[in-house]
Amino acid sequence: MSRRLIRTPRRGLAIATVAVSSIVLAGCASGGAEGEASPDHDLTIGVVTEPEKTLDGIVDGSLAGYNIYYNLFDQLTTLDADGNIMPSIATEWSANDDFTEWTFTLRDDIEFHDGTPLTSEDVAFTYTEVLATPDSDNLGYMGMLESVSAPDATTVVFELNSSFSPWPSITTAQSIVPAELYMELGSEEFAEAPVGSGAFTFVSRSRGVDYVLERNDDYWGDVTEVDTVTFQTVADEEARLNGVISGSLDVALISPNQVSSLEGSGADSVSRASNGATFLGINSTSGPLADEKIRLAVWHAINRDELVSAVLDGRAVPNDQIVAPNVTGYVDGSEGPAYDPAAAEALLAEAGYDGTAIALEYATDGRIPMSSEVAQAIGGYLEAVGITVELVGMDQASLSNRIYGTVDMDGIFLNTWAPSTMDGDMPITNMFAGGQNDYAQSPTTATLVEEQRMVDGADRIAVFDELASTNYAAAYLIPLYTPDADYAVTAGIDWTPRVDGEFMLADVTFSD
Template sequence: MKPLLRSATGGLCALAVASLVLTGCAPAGTNAAGAKEIVIGAVTEPSKIPDPIMDGSLAGYNYYFAEFEQLARFDADGKIGPSLATKWEHNADFTEWTFTIRTDSKFSNGEPVKPSDVAFTYNTIKANPTGDPATYMEMFTSAAVGPNNTVIFKLNAPFSAWPTITTGASIVPESVYTKLGSAGFAAAPVGSGPYMFDHYTHGVEYVLKRNPNYTGKQANFDKLTFKTVADADARLNGVQSGSLDVALIAPNQVSAVANSSSVTVKATGSNGVTFLGMNSTAGALTNPKVREAIGLAIDRDAIAKNLLAGKAQVDNQLVAKSVGGFNPAYPKAAFDQAKAKQLVAESGYNGAPIPFQYATNGRIPLSSEIAQAIQGDLAKAGLNVVLQGTDQGSFSQIIYGTKSAQGIYLNTYAPSTMDGDAPVASMFGNQQNDYAMLPATAALVAKTRTVSGQDRINAYTELFKFNDANTLLIGLYTPDTSYAVDPKLTWTPRADGMITVDSATFGG
């Protein structure tokens, strides 16, 4: 991705992301001029240009949820409610949805948000199938302006969870986006959220300022800055020194600051599952006995207890507890290294290297240590696994850009929509993590979209059991999400993993 040609200005001091000590910044909550601001330590930034039509990364959503509105929103506990839409209804078979749009919302340029902008946003997402948002809208066909300030969505199949999908699509102004295009809009975005774009310095920071045209409750801060800080120690030290106000930290860092006067730790259960992906069409992984052996050989409990300091839940069904489709009665993952060793012997495996790709920093805390532990477990089963760590940007390109994983890889999926459809589409619906591309899994994904309630959970269970039987992907664990927070800041972590500051305030 080419950097956007924007200069960094203002009272914030530049942050060297590799540094372990951050000094010289203004006190938390104020900049040098005394204006209120909040600085968030972001693990990474979008691998694509930050355009909400094309980008669906967690890093990007943190920006977009501040500067745009969506039709519906989740609260901190994961409960869905209205946002730009005031209400919605569906037809008998869930193939058509009608959303009523607020009449008082304005974009940051002063133009009103119209139903036509909503329809344009969704139709543009549909017209760009390589964009991230399009990957979780396979069921969406078209949007059109309806009577009485409504937008009518037509789907190609029944889908009872459509309102959860709308929480991930940020509404853009048709006039501006049409004029600027994707790259131009990313460089000068216009939204209707509580904050508006100020500047972006690729690799350093994404800065927002209060939107004076926002028609909801005015933002509590004059400025909101996302500092890109890949190193976990640098993020923690940033909060301790006062240069950051909120930052994700690794599980093994929590105990170190348990009694600190300069840091408060806040945690919540994650909405994402960390899993082992694999290219089942390459090398030794084409053999189902080798794949089964990999699943049996990994000591998930040891990873959760020892490496993650008990701040994770072993999970085998590829959607987290807080996400739609989760089955609390799903069978626990099996661990049997003796059987794994036997399967490797029976498979005829000849010792050929099996690449293990992962990001050394970024989305998965302690990823290198976890990769090394898995490598050790698989070595006990007789598998020759070769570690291939890289930076998060390069790894994301391998997984989501070129889809070119050569063996196994460490990945995670935390759906901002809090619904299982996006993860399972990516994993089994012929998308980024689906190398087998089996008609059977595609059919099972389609089945999950035609039912609701317990029937939908049962359909997910059927899909995950098929996965277990064929060992296409391997669920590992659902981590807790822990944050280092300035003690003077009142802030609540969210179940969907977004870092939002809607109700955050600094105390005295």
């Protein structure tokens, strides 16, 4: 069988250059005076939300959960701070010619926190258990996985039911559990005190409050300088900002309009381009938006450059594509319909638009910083060309339940997608191949999603280019921008934010 060896693959796209300076955090939350580093190396991180289901990484695949799993467990491969796929448990991997079989070679010196060795049997069990768990979030990106085998202690073979060239990106997200312990305890009991092989071990959790981990001194990799890390749930963005300024938090994600508030506070800010795309989802099956001309009018009506500069204070980049510039699948130089209010008005006239109100649903808090301001600005752009807009704000949980539930959205909705795998397959599958954001159900886009899985490199990017062009012509979804991720921090340690927005803390170093 012909194989291509891939030792430390990197995406074939240039990573967006972002000046990310080394920043300093303090362990103030563990007893230091305001603005001073504590003598210990404890960190308290203010996170927006907590894992949605459980601390079992086989069941839960929430972005909040990954903050825990990436520190508590190891994965076959990992992402560096810039989103490049790197070895972890696996040292190398290869695929057959049609990308339907992948073989991974593992390290032989890794132990779980309970002292048992990690072998290929644990890896095979983990992935097989995902397939056997109907309510696993991870099934959503493992639909192509047919079976997993462990021919020897350091080899794992994945058999796929269809070609899937980005399979290594999937392995960055799945944490490996100890098979015997998991089978002995079951999912529910295992989640009460999860055991991994990562740089930190589990200490405690208090639902709705915090999750505490401590350093694993026997870690197979570089042992971190962090003593303990506490992920504290702080949903309110003002509370996160004030927490860092006051010293009750050491680091927290903040909104673009909060960055200037840190001036003179004694705390610092650090920013980098995120891996997300903020976009307008569209129910294109009913009402005025069933008309392609009206959808294109919406696209032409929005001034992305002004939206970024005036509303987001320049802390984003306009983006016509559904993947961010630093995610595999982004096409350099590809641009959609330009801002052109006159063209929007002409399209509305051609379509015979009668002023019927179009709902614009958005969250007033949560995943999209300044979402209310963004929605109001978009509403203003649409009203300016003659589109009647009904702004409908709600909390993030309610909006997510509507988008990903069983009801149809009323018109337009503000949404975002940031693939934890740093690969465009996940968002385009959801948006153009039958997912919850895919109202159009276009056979053309579904075919293109399938085609990009059968090729790699430049050939794969060419398919993404065709998919983007198809969306430009039909406006099934309307991308808006890729935001920066902004953090408030205090002094005391050196830390580099990751492009995927997750907190991996093994490489934190302190300046004391």
